Amino acid sequence: MRIKGKRYRTIWYENNVVKIIDQTKLPHKFVIKDLKTIKDAVKAIKTMQVRGAPLIGGTAAYGIVLAIQENNNLDFIKKSSEELVNSRPTAINLQWAIHRMNNKLSFVESDELLDVALKEAKLICDEDIKFCENIGVNGLKIIEEIFNKNKKTVNILTHCNAGWLATIDWGTATSPIYQAHRKGIPIHVWVDETRPRNQGANLTSFELNEEGILNTIITDNTGGILMQRGEVDMCIVGTDRTLSTGDVCNKIGTYLKALAAYDNNVPFYVALPSSTIDWETKDYNKIPIEERSSEELSHIEGKDDKNNIKKVLIYPENSKSMNLAFDITPAKYVTGLITEKGICQASTVGLKQMFNR
Numbered sequence: 001m002r003i004k005g006k007r008y009r010t011i012w013y014e015n016n017v018v019k020i021i022d023q024t025k026l027p028h029k030f031v032i033k034d035l036k037t038i039k040d041a042v043k044a045i046k047t048m049q050v051r052g053a054p055l056i057g058g059t060a061a062y063g064i065v066l067a068i069q070e071n072n073n074l075d076f077i078k079k080s081s082e083e084l085v086n087s088r089p090t091a092i093n094l095q096w097a098i099h100r101m102n103n104k105l106s107f108v109e110s111d112e113l114l115d116v117a118l119k120e121a122k123l124i125c126d127e128d129i130k131f132c133e134n135i136g137v138n139g140l141k142i143i144e145e146i147f148n149k150n151k152k153t154v155n156i157l158t159h160c161n162a163g164w165l166a167t168i169d170w171g172t173a174t175s176p177i178y179q180a181h182r183k184g185i186p187i188h189v190w191v192d193e194t195r196p197r198n199q200g201a202n203l204t205s206f207e208l209n210e211e212g213i214l215n216t217i218i219t220d221n222t223g224g225i226l227m228q229r230g231e232v233d234m235c236i237v238g239t240d241r242t243l244s245t246g247d248v249c250n251k252i253g254t255y256l257k258a259l260a261a262y263d264n265n266v267p268f269y270v271a272l273p274s275s276t277i278d279w280e281t282k283d284y285n286k287i288p289i290e291e292r293s294s295e296e297l298s299h300i301e302g303k304d305d306k307n308n309i310k311k312v313l314i315y316p317e318n319s320k321s322m323n324l325a326f327d328i329t330p331a332k333y334v335t336g337l338i339t340e341k342g343i344c345q346a347s348t349v350g351l352k353q354m355f356n357r
């Protein structure tokens with residue numbers, strides 16, 4: 001997608017270095033960062049310089065490339081794989097990508113490891129772009145239907161950032177929005193701020209602005225009243241792990257939006273590539289929910305009037321806080337899953353039929 005009119009992917013490999021857009025600096029600064037070692041890759045995922053389920057999968061794949069560049073001994077690659085898998089627990093794409101890389105690398109001669117790893121990491125990223133583009137084509141049909149019925153701007157609510165910054169390109173939840181906009185359908189997006197890290201305000205709104213799509217940032221608590229007032233035609237969110245039962249794990253606060261949507265008859269769609277499906281876990285209580293530092297709540301970063309980026313404490317110094325990063329939306333609240341293959345019911349039957357499992 002575009003930044004100041006220039007096309008970018010969120011991750012690419014150039015001159016033995018992995019390049020990323022440092023998302024901790026957005027929206028105030030656009031910084032391209034070099035990842036040179038496996039440590040850099042693990043740090044980038046942990047500190048959320050890169051984030052979003054498909055992108056952390058892509059970064060993990062390139063992390064294996066960096067590990068091999070450093071030392072192509074099998075024990076080192078195994079240890080690096082473990083470090084990458086443990087860098088963030090909830091998004092299944094991380095495990096999926098590492099598993100796929102290691103499968104590809106087994107039985108490969110040591111002098112060919114780097115070449116094979118590079119090809120596979122690039123393939124994982126290229127496939128993600130294709131899948132996300134297809135999600136857009138499939139999701140576009142829903143937006144078109146709403147537009148054809150109402151003949152007025154389609155108001156879409158989204159949570160967190162499931163945009164191109166969370167993937168390699170296009171995004172998941174935003175892909176149908178980009179496709180609809182390119183087709184000339186008038187769109188307006190309600191962007192949930194998404195405390196505490198504000199991925200909605202900092203990243204989704206930034207992305208949509210760059211693509212020239214009308215959007216309004218709202219607090220995480222505003223969606224309910226907008227739905228009651230009939231100002232939301234549909235919700236589309238991403239996911240970090242969707243179980244084969246159709247239960248959806250996504251950024252904290254998604255569940256509350258789904259409840260409000262259910263109560264107000266607003267369609268609630270989840271967009272995902274198949275790499276985000278966890279086919280093994282059946283009970284959503286078994287999904288590891290990441291708990292991040294409470295400093296992400298107690299401190300906030302922004303730009304002052306002199307253009308200096310500052311981090312300030314916003315809570316009483318001795319208050320305790322808790323920062324769960326994801327929640328679960330049970331399948332019954334999900335109108336449909338928009339995948340690269342088509343739209344299916346959020347259910348065991350729906351997913352099985354869609355993916356021939």
Ligand code: MRU
Pocket residue numbers: 051052053054091159160161162163166167171172173199237238239240250251325
């Ligand atoms: O904690 P984050 O910013 O990595 O969480 C991101 C999300 O929750 C996204 O909705 C999800 O990864 C979908 S990515 C297309």
